[in-house]
Amino acid sequence: MAWPTPAAQTRLKRRKWLDRAFHRLMLISAILVVGSLLLILGIILGKSLPALKISMITRTPGTGYYLGQEGGILNAIVGSLEITTGATLLAIILALPGVIFLNTYLKKKSARAEVVRLMLDILWGIPSIVYGAFGFLLMLTLHLRASLLAGMVTLALVELPVLARSVDETMRLVPSELKEATFSLGASRWQTATRVVLRQVFPGLTTAVLIALGRGLGDAASVLFTAGYTDRLTTSLLQPVATLPLAIFFQLNSPFPEVQQRAYASAAILTLMILAISLAARFLGRRLGRHRIK
Amino acid sequence: MKKESLVVRISGLSAFFPVILVSAIFLAIFLKALPLLTIKSWWHLVFSSAWQPQKGEFGLWAFIMGTISVTAVALVLALPVSLLTSLYLAEYAPNRVRKIILPALDLLAGLPSVIYGMWGMLMVVPLVSKYLAPFFGTSSSGYCALTAGVVLAVMIMPTIINVSLEVLASVPASLKEAALALGATRFEVVRHVILKKARPGILAACVLGLGRAFGETIAVLMVVGNVPQIPRSLFSPAYPIPALLANNYGEMLSIPGYESALNLAALILLMLVIIFSLLARLYLSRLVRRSG
Numbered sequence: 001m002a003w004p005t006p007a008a009q010t011r012l013k014r015r016k017w018l019d020r021a022f023h024r025l026m027l028i029s030a031i032l033v034v035g036s037l038l039l040i041l042g043i044i045l046g047k048s049l050p051a052l053k054i055s056m057i058t059r060t061p062g063t064g065y066y067l068g069q070e071g072g073i074l075n076a077i078v079g080s081l082e083i084t085t086g087a088t089l090l091a092i093i094l095a096l097p098g099v100i101f102l103n104t105y106l107k108k109k110s111a112r113a114e115v116v117r118l119m120l121d122i123l124w125g126i127p128s129i130v131y132g133a134f135g136f137l138l139m140l141t142l143h144l145r146a147s148l149l150a151g152m153v154t155l156a157l158v159e160l161p162v163l164a165r166s167v168d169e170t171m172r173l174v175p176s177e178l179k180e181a182t183f184s185l186g187a188s189r190w191q192t193a194t195r196v197v198l199r200q201v202f203p204g205l206t207t208a209v210l211i212a213l214g215r216g217l218g219d220a221a222s223v224l225f226t227a228g229y230t231d232r233l234t235t236s237l238l239q240p241v242a243t244l245p246l247a248i249f250f251q252l253n254s255p256f257p258e259v260q261q262r263a264y265a266s267a268a269i270l271t272l273m274i275l276a277i278s279l280a281a282r283f284l285g286r287r288l289g290r291h292r293i294k
Numbered sequence: 295m296k297k298e299s300l301v302v303r304i305s306g307l308s309a310f311f312p313v314i315l316v317s318a319i320f321l322a323i324f325l326k327a328l329p330l331l332t333i334k335s336w337w338h339l340v341f342s343s344a345w346q347p348q349k350g351e352f353g354l355w356a357f358i359m360g361t362i363s364v365t366a367v368a369l370v371l372a373l374p375v376s377l378l379t380s381l382y383l384a385e386y387a388p389n390r391v392r393k394i395i396l397p398a399l400d401l402l403a404g405l406p407s408v409i410y411g412m413w414g415m416l417m418v419v420p421l422v423s424k425y426l427a428p429f430f431g432t433s434s435s436g437y438c439a440l441t442a443g444v445v446l447a448v449m450i451m452p453t454i455i456n457v458s459l460e461v462l463a464s465v466p467a468s469l470k471e472a473a474l475a476l477g478a479t480r481f482e483v484v485r486h487v488i489l490k491k492a493r494p495g496i497l498a499a500c501v502l503g504l505g506r507a508f509g510e511t512i513a514v515l516m517v518v519g520n521v522p523q524i525p526r527s528l529f530s531p532a533y534p535i536p537a538l539l540a541n542n543y544g545e546m547l548s549i550p551g552y553e554s555a556l557n558l559a560a561l562i563l564l565m566l567v568i569i570f571s572l573l574a575r576l577y578l579s580r581l582v583r584r585s586g
Binding site: 022026033037040105119120130137157190220245267278 | 306308312322326379383394407409455479509568
C-alpha cells in the first residue's frame with residue numbers, strides 16, 4: 001500500500017491543526033497580557049491627565065480641600081519622596097553588607113547561605129500588610145506615634161528582600177576567576193568584595209535600588225498604620241507623613257466629584273513617577289554596564 | 295587586619311538579619327494572637343463565621359472564605375493566560391517580540407496596587423455590574439469577589455510568567471531537539487517534553503502567584519465590597535483577610551479580644567504565605583538540582 005495511508009494523512013492533518021491552534025492560543029494570551037498593561041495605562045492616564053492641574057503639584061491642601069476647594073497634593077508628593085528615599089537608604093544599609101558577606105565570605109553551597117536565601121524568599125513573599133502590622137506593633141512597643149520614622153523603617157523592611165534578592169542574584173553571576181585573580185594579587189577578601197565585586201555589580205545594584213525604590217513608592221499597605229497622614233509638609237522624623245498611594249486611596253473614597261478628579265490626577269503623578277523609575281532602571285542598568293568584565 | 299575583622303563581623307550579622315526578621319515578625323504576631331487562643335479553641339475561631347466583636351464573637355471563617363474565593367478566581371483566570379504566554383515567550387516568540395513583551399511585564403509588575411485598584415473601580419466594576427451580572431441573570435453592585443479576582447489575576451500574571459520563564463529556560467534544548475527529530479510537531483514537544491519536564495517548576499510559579507494573591511491588600515480592598523459574610527456567589531461582596539486588617543488594624547478599639555483576633559487573622563495570613571513560599575522553593579530547588 002502506498003504511504004502515507006489515508007489514515008496517516010488525516011492523523012497528520014489533525015496534528016498540524018492542533019499545532020496551529022495552540023500557536024494561536026499562545027499569541028492571544030501574549031496579546032492579552034500586553035493588552036491589559038496598555039488598557040490599564042490607557043484608562044488611568046486617559047482619565048487622569050485631563051484632571052491634572054499645575055496647582056496639584058505646587059500646593060498643599062488648603063482649607064476645605066476635601067470638600068472640593070483649592071489646593072494640591074504637594075504634601076503627598078514630598079512625603080512619598082521623603083519616606084521612600086529614607087526607606088531605600090535604610091534598606092541598602094541593612095541588606096548590602098549581608099549580601100556581600102554571603103557572596104564573598106561563605107562558600108558557594110554553604111548551608112548557612114542557603115538558609116539566609118530561603119529566609120529572603122520568605123520575606124519577599126510576606127504581604128506588605130503584614131509588615132504594616134509588624135511595624136505597628138513595633139511602634140506600640142517603642143511608644144512611637146505614626147510618623148515618618150516609623151513608616152520609613154516599615155517600608156525599609158518591605159524593600160529589603162526585593163533589594164537583597166536582586167543584588168544577590170547579580171553578585172552570584174560574578175565569575176569566580178575574577179575573584180581568584182584578585183586573590184592571587186594579594187588582595188584580601190574585603191578588598192576583593194569592595195573594589196572588584198561591588199564595582200562589577202554596580203549596574204545591577206543600581207537597577208536593584210531603583211526597583212526597590214519603585215516598590216516603596218507604590219506601597220500603601222505598609223504605611224497605612226505606620227506613617228499616618230498629614231496635610232502639611234513633613235519636616236521632622238517624628239511627624240506623620242502623607243504618601244501618594246494613600247492620597248489616591250483617600251480621595252477616591254470621597255463622595256465629591258472634584259475630589260475624585262484629584263484622585264485621578266494624583267494617580268497620573270504616581271504612575272508617571274513609577275514609569276520614570278522603571279525606565280531609568282532599564283536605561284541606567286544598560287549604560288553603566290558598558291565597562292563590566294564579562 | 296583588625297579593621298577588616300570588625301567589618302566582617304558587622305556584615306556577617308547583617309547577613310543573618312533576614313533570619314532574625316522572619317522570626318521577629320512571626321513571634322510578634324503570634325504573641326499578640328495568643329491571648330484569644332488561650333480563651334477559645336482555634337477550631338472555633340477559624341471555622342465559625344460569626345464576626346461580632348462587640349459580643350465577643352471572633353469567627354474568621356467568612357474572611358478566610360473571602361480570601362479563598364477571590365484568590366481562586368484570580369488563579370483560574372491568570373493561570374492559563376500566564377502559562378500560554380510564558381510558553382510563547384520561551385519557545386516561539388521571535389526576539390523582537392520578546393523585547394517588547396518582557397519590559398511590558400516589568401512595567402506591569404511595577405505598577406502600584408492602588409493604581410490596579412483604581413483601574414478596577416473605573417473599568418472592571420462597571421463591566422461586572424452593567425454587563426456580566428445581568429448576563430448571568432443576577433444583579434451586582436460590581437464590588438464583588440469576581441471583580442477583585444479579575445484585578446488580582448492581572449496583578450499576579452507577571453509573577454507567574456517570570457518564574458515560569460526561568461523554569462522553561464532550564465529544560466535542556468537537547469531534549470526538545472530529540473523530540474523534534476522524531477517528527478513531533480512543536481505542540482507535541484511542548485506537551486510531551488517541555489511540560490512534563492517543567493511541571494514542578496510551573497507548579498511552584500503558581501504557588502508563588504498564589505502567595506502574592508493571598509496578601510494583596512489595597513487593590514482588593516478597593517473593589518471587593520468589604521461585607522463580612524461568606525460570599526454566596528462570585529457576584530456578592532466578600533471581605534478577605536488583608537482588607538480586614540487594612541480597615542481595622544490601625545485603630546484597634548478597646549473591645550477585649552479584638553486586637554488579638556486581628557492578630558490571629560494576620561497570623562493565619564502569614565503562616566499560609568510562609569508555607570507557600572517554602573513549598574515553591576522546595577519544588578524550584580529540586581528542579582534546578584535535577585537539571586543542573
